[in-house]
Structures are given as structure tokens and as C-alpha cells.
Amino acid sequence: MIVDARGHRCPTPSLRLQKAMRSAEPGARLTLLATDPMARIDVPHLLAGMGGRVLSIEESDGVLTIAVETPAARTG
Numbered sequence: 484m485i486v487d488a489r490g491h492r493c494p495t496p497s498l499r500l501q502k503a504m505r506s507a508e509p510g511a512r513l514t515l516l517a518t519d520p521m522a523r524i525d526v527p528h529l530l531a532g533m534g535g536r537v538l539s540i541e542e543s544d545g546v547l548t549i550a551v552e553t554p555a556a557r558t559g
Contacts, residue, residue: 484511484513485514485516486516488515488518489516489517489518489546490518491518493519493521493522496515496519496522496525499515500513500549500551501529504535504553508553509554509555510552510555512538512553513551515547515551516548517546517549519547523542523547526540526549526551530551534554537549537551538550
């Protein structure tokens with residue numbers, strides 16, 4: 484799933500990603516597209532709090548592409 488937050492300032496990219504993660508399956512992979520450089524800092528903090536993980540952060544032509552994985556299903 485791609486979450487396109489290009490052109491928006493933080494915290495909007497993180498909020499859009501958070502909303503998408505809540506509706507995604509456990510262990511799903513999502514990609515955030517953002518132009519605000521603060522997303523490079525905000526998204527890892529968001530994922531740490533939610534239990535997910537950042538898979539990669541790449542930048543090309545001013546666009547951050549941040550691949551994340553939602554928390555896995557809890558067992559037990």
C-alpha cells in the first residue's frame with residue numbers, strides 16, 4: 484500500500500501513515516511518500532511507539548520513500 488503525503492508538512496505524513504497502518508493487516512508493508520524532511524525523523528519515532536519497523540528510507544529528487552512494516556500479529 485502506498486501512502487502519498489507529498490506536499491504536506493509534518494505531522495500530516497505521519498498521521499496519514501498511522502491511519503493506513505491501523506487498517507492494514509498485521510505484518511503488512513506500506514510505503515510512505517513525503518516531501519517534508521521531518522518525516523525522516525517523525526516516522527521512525529511513530530513506528531517505535533506502534534511496534535512496527537522502518538525497512539528503508541530513500542530520497543530522490545526531494546521525495547522521501549519510507550518503507551515500513553506494521554506490527555506482527557500477537558500470539559498467546
